[in-house]
Amino acid sequence: MTAGLVWKSWVPRWLRWAIRKGCLKPQIALYTKSISGSGIQNPGPGVGTARTPSPGPNYKPVVAAVFAAVLLLAGYWLLVHRRRESGSREKRKVFLIHAAPWAALEATTGVVSAATGLLAIPPLLGPGTVVDGAILLAGLAWIWHRSRSDSGRYR
Numbered sequence: 142m143t144a145g146l147v148w149k150s151w152v153p154r155w156l157r158w159a160i161r162k163g164c165l166k167p168q169i170a171l172y173t174k175s176i177s178g179s180g181i182q183n184p185g186p187g188v189g190t191a192r193t194p195s196p197g198p199n200y201k202p203v204v205a206a207v208f209a210a211v212l213l214l215a216g217y218w219l220l221v222h223r224r225r226e227s228g229s230r231e232k233r234k235v236f237l238i239h240a241a242p243w244a245a246l247e248a249t250t251g252v253v254s255a256a257t258g259l260l261a262i263p264p265l266l267g268p269g270t271v272v273d274g275a276i277l278l279a280g281l282a283w284i285w286h287r288s289r290s291d292s293g294r295y296r
Contacts, residue, residue, distance in 0.1 A: 201262045201269045205251025208277045209244040215281055216240020219288035239287045243280030250276065 220240055221232045250272060254260045260269035 196258060196261070197263070199254060199258060199261045201254035201260055201273070202251040204262055204269075204273055205247050205254070208273055209247040209251070211277065212240060212244040212247060212280045212284070216244070216284050219284055235287070240280075240284050243276065243283065247273070247276050247280070 216236055216239065220236050250260060250269075254262075254269060260272055261267070262269040262273075264270075
């Protein structure tokens with residue numbers, strides 16, 4: 142039996158050149174070829190295709206959704222529910238201007254993380270956690286400030 146690499150003729154010339162020069166690292170399948178000429182892929186345990194490790198679960202979208210819900214609930218409670226002196230139209234305006242953007246920003250980081258893997262959680266104390274925590278704290282501080290200043294009216 143002989144061992145060799147499977148090299149198809151349909152691979153473009155530029156791709157073969159990039160692999161030879163080391164620009165690309167393809168996943169290589171090892172096969173054995175018997176004397177009769179039949180190729181057998183993956184002849185045994187421990188021999189086979191090279192695999193990249195999976196990155197694991199990404200909890201950032203879930204954390205971002207929970208934090209966005211917290212921001213929306215806090216904004217509703219402090220800016221809409223507790224305000225008795227203004228009309229419903231002004232309450233909605235204050236809520237949309239001061240609470241909804243923070244929740245939208247939080248949700249956007251979750252969507253970006255789900256799509257690209259950036260700011261992934263875990264690691265527990267990594268950049269994803271720092272960004273989520275900063276947005277949550279800044280949003281809660283802003284909502285609290287707007288609910289206390291000038292009886293919460295929009296300036």
